[in-house]
Amino acid sequence: AQSVTxxxxxxxxxxxxxxxxxxxxxxxxxxxxxxxxxxxxxxxxLLLKYFSGxxxxxxxxxxxxxxxxxxxxxxxxxxxxxxxxAAEYFCAVGVRDRGSTLxxxxxxxxxxxxxxx
Amino acid sequence: xxxxxxxxxxxxxxxxxEVILRCVPISNHLYFYWYRQILxxxxxxxxxxxxxxxxxxxxxxxxxxxxxxxxxxxxxxxxRSTKLEDSAMYFCASIRRESSETQYFGPGTRLLVx
Numbered sequence: 270a271q272s273v274t275x276x277x278x279x280x281x282x283x284x285x286x287x288x289x290x291x292x293x294x295x296x297x298x299x300x301x302x303x304x305x306x307x308x309x310x311x312x313x314x315l316l317l318k319y320f321s322g323x324x325x326x327x328x329x330x331x332x333x334x335x336x337x338x339x340x341x342x343x344x345x346x347x348x349x350x351x352x353x354x355a356a357e358y359f360c361a362v363g364v365r366d367r368g369s370t371l372x373x374x375x376x377x378x379x380x381x382x383x384x385x386x
Numbered sequence: 387x388x389x390x391x392x393x394x395x396x397x398x399x400x401x402x403x404e405v406i407l408r409c410v411p412i413s414n415h416l417y418f419y420w421y422r423q424i425l426x427x428x429x430x431x432x433x434x435x436x437x438x439x440x441x442x443x444x445x446x447x448x449x450x451x452x453x454x455x456x457x458x459x460x461x462x463x464x465x466r467s468t469k470l471e472d473s474a475m476y477f478c479a480s481i482r483r484e485s486s487e488t489q490y491f492g493p494g495t496r497l498l499v500x
Contacts, residue, residue: 312494315490371489372434374421
């Protein structure tokens with residue numbers, strides 16, 4: 270069965286420091302991988318996604334993630350964190366519905382990021 | 387930029403009451419989803435909907451739940467007789483077409499069952 274693990278519930282970094290949020294998945298086929306961010310009172314905003322091709326993907330707000338099949342990981346990184354990055358981050362695995370539709374997403378528990386000034 | 391909207395943002399109800407959560411997907415989107423997040427837990431898939439019928443549903447989506455697209459714009463989730471454990475944030479999402487790669491999420495409805 271598909272599952273996603275985000276081992277860090279809460280991470281605190283200083284503004285300007287680098288960031289890496291971990292995500293491991295379990296899925297039998299080629300995964301479709303996503304990172305979403307949720308600010309308080311807001312919906313889930315897509316940061317980036319991986320479907321195929323280059324294993325290093327770039328997203329919005331200066332984030333990137335690297336797909337490592339051998340480690341079943343899709344870690345999110347940012348070289349220099351800004352105070353506005355404080356939010357909750359969710360990793361998700363997508364599976365195809367019948368046909369080619371992107372069906373349900375399986376989410377991790379989320380990682381809450383706090384940024385110190 | 388078009389957005390998925392959801393109403394109400396918060397709802398408080400008594401156990402046993404019916405609630406209807408409303409979503410307006412992005413206008414040219416064709417596939418719709420409901421997810422929920424119980425406080426402190428993962429976001430969980432409930433149901434997907436296409437062409438006026440359910441495409442897939444999870445084990446959570448029992449007979450107490452139903453979905454409907456009553457007109458060309460709204461997509462609703464009805465909980466027939468709410469239980470305390472239905473208290474959660476409910477998210478609606480949509481995608482544009484069959485091969486689309488991104489689900490766009492609404493801001494959620496916080497449901498509290500007393």
